[in-house]
Amino acid sequence: MRWPDHAIWWHVYPLGFVGAEREVTSAPREARLGRVTGWLDHLLGLGCNGLALGPVFASETHGYDTVDHYRVDPRLGGEDDLQRLIDEASQKGVRILFDGVFNHVGRSFPPFADVAARGDASPYRTWFHPDLRTFEGHDRLVTLNHAEPEVADYVTDVMAHWLERGIDGWRLDAAYAVPPEFWRTVTDRLRARFPEAWLVGEVIHGDYARLVERTGFDSVTQYELWKAIWSSLNDRNFYELAHALDRHDGMLDTFVPQTFLGNHDVTRLASRLGDGRFLAHALVILLTVGGVPSIYAGDEFAFQGVKEEREGGDDAIRPEFAERPDETAGHGEPYHRLHQELIGLRRRHPWLVRAHSTTETLTNTAFSYTVGYGEERLAVVLNLDDEPAQVNLPAAHWTTIAGQAVFADDGATVPPTGWAIARP
Template sequence: MRWSDHAIWWHVYPLGFLGAEKSAVPEPRHRLPELAGRLDHLLELGCNGLALGPVFAAETHGYDTVDHFRVDPRLGTEDDLRDLIDRAAAKGVRVALDGVFNHVGRSFPRFADAARGGAAYADWFVRDGDDFRTFEGHRQLVALNHENPAVADYVAGVLDHWLDRGVDGWRLDAAYAVPLPFWRTVTDRARAKHPDVWFSGEVIRGDYTSYVTEGGLDTVTQYELWKAIWSSLNDVNPHELAWALGRHNDLLATFAPQTFVGNHDVTRIASRLTEPRHLPHALAVLFTVGGIPSVYYGDERAWRGVKEEREGGDDAVRPAWHDGGDEEIQRLHQLLIGIRRRHPWLVRATTEVHSLGNGVLSYTLAGPEGQGVAVALNFGDAPATAELPPRAWRAEAGDPNADLSTGKVALAPFAWTVATA
């Protein structure tokens, strides 16, 4: 197993987490040391990876980068970031950075030169009528020309610069918008010097597997499973989730997808679910199915927040850190992550469904030397029965009184069980 197979990430959006200004400031604010002080929380949760959102100099929200080699002054300095990386490494915590390489902010110096009519960097960007091509219609986000070898040289240089300074992995923003040969070029260059680097691509739609087999990435974000988890619970329709788990099994034949129920771009899971009693069900799925899971900061305490399609519409899901929230849900995260830690083979385990219908879903995952994990979920508000292969299952989470010895599990309304063998 590679180190990434053992990773469980705590995902932080630093500008929001640290209460930074909404737009660029001239002088460093040295906020990153506060984040370093939260590493013990990450470890107590059971995670061992810190996945950072944008930390590079940007105009506003961080995804409008203007200098990939400079830490955003709202967060601090390079020394602050390197100290965070060093302190994380000393505690056995891996660090991944957010690489925004599909587009840049309009203040990116090379674009500013091209916009003035300069020739030196004109071919770094693509003309689109009277302006330049942008990312999904966002004028402030100017798309790079990925057919230009100089752009690949630049991105490879950025990757190498920060890997040399102790970074372990990269989230590649908007990976779905970048040609696969470009990703293959820059990831191959990075691996030549840093063979243990881990690349996770943000892929919302499309052929997930091709980003690994053709693009050279290690994994992609499993949005299909994310949607199926909350949607099937809201609709009390386990068939949708079962279908998604079958698709997930297909992906696991090639790579371990990056799984989640929340991130900086989506409504928080506690707000997305219409029935609060379904939150443990969502977490049970996240921490038992194959893949590399992540926890978005605050989700471990059932923070709420709704994403809106407007300017500033992400603010509610990217708040400053505070100590409030549901401690019972945090303890549930710790319990489920503990089960996963004791069964590290789950990272590439496939699911076998046993009961499906009438608001019930049950499945098992088989490990080495006869090990196994069983999950039984009652989505509905009426008692139900789930089937599991008869064996000496031990209930470890959910209903503490569940009897799994007969192969039939009685589930109270909204009940769930995670068991091991």
């Protein structure tokens, strides 16, 4: 197994985490990244071993309007501060994933500023689309011209620059908007120098397996499963989840998806779910099915936050964090402890990263499935009803290892709104 098969990520949006100003100002640089470093032991205490960082490069506002991919955002600190975080994480055995925004840039990006000032006289005139089109209606974001070889050279150099400084991989923002042929050019070059780097593309929908094949990515973000988890729990309709898991298994035949319940772009799970009792069920699903899972910082404390489609509409899902984990609301409470329990369970069963699932019982409110890889197997039982549920399982002597249920040789009785995991 390669190292990504053992990775469980803790995902941080740095600018929000450290309480940075909304926009870059002329104020002196502040070395705030040390606040993230102070949470590394919390990450490890959860059972995670990877730190997935949102944008850390110089930008105009929210980090996704990059103006210099080689310079640290002054609201976070300088390169020495970032290197210190990378080094301290490495000393603790924590992998680092950077967020690369290579589909678009901010308008202050020097090559674009040069084109805006000099027009056709600029050496960068072919780096951007002729109409200087913006990305998805955001007038401060300018789309790069991915047919230009110099742009591929630039992106490759940026990614290699930071891999040389000790990071372990890249999340590639808005990868769905970039031609696969561009990514293949970049990934092939990187593989030759950094064969162990893990590359995951942000993809919302489409043929995930085909895109992985064409781009050279290791993985893509599994939004289909994310949606099916919360939607099936809200609607009390496990048929949606069962269908998504069938498709998920098909992906696992080709690659290992990056799975999640929350990230910096979506409403927090605790606000999304209509019934807070089902937070546990969602986490059980995430941590028992195949994939490389990530925990969005704060979700382990059941943080709430609703994403709104307006300026500043992401603030609620990207809050400032306390200086210390034990000063945070929800620290040490049942949902936090459940994260530790279930991540620990996954650590003891590392084969789950490639496990396929088999549905055993399926109704609107009751779901039992087994997950297996080779000779290994676990059973998962879930009940959304306010009455006990009877579910089927393959004949075996099942032993409960998490949750509560009464297991028989060929099934289980699951308590009202209960769940359990068992091994044969």
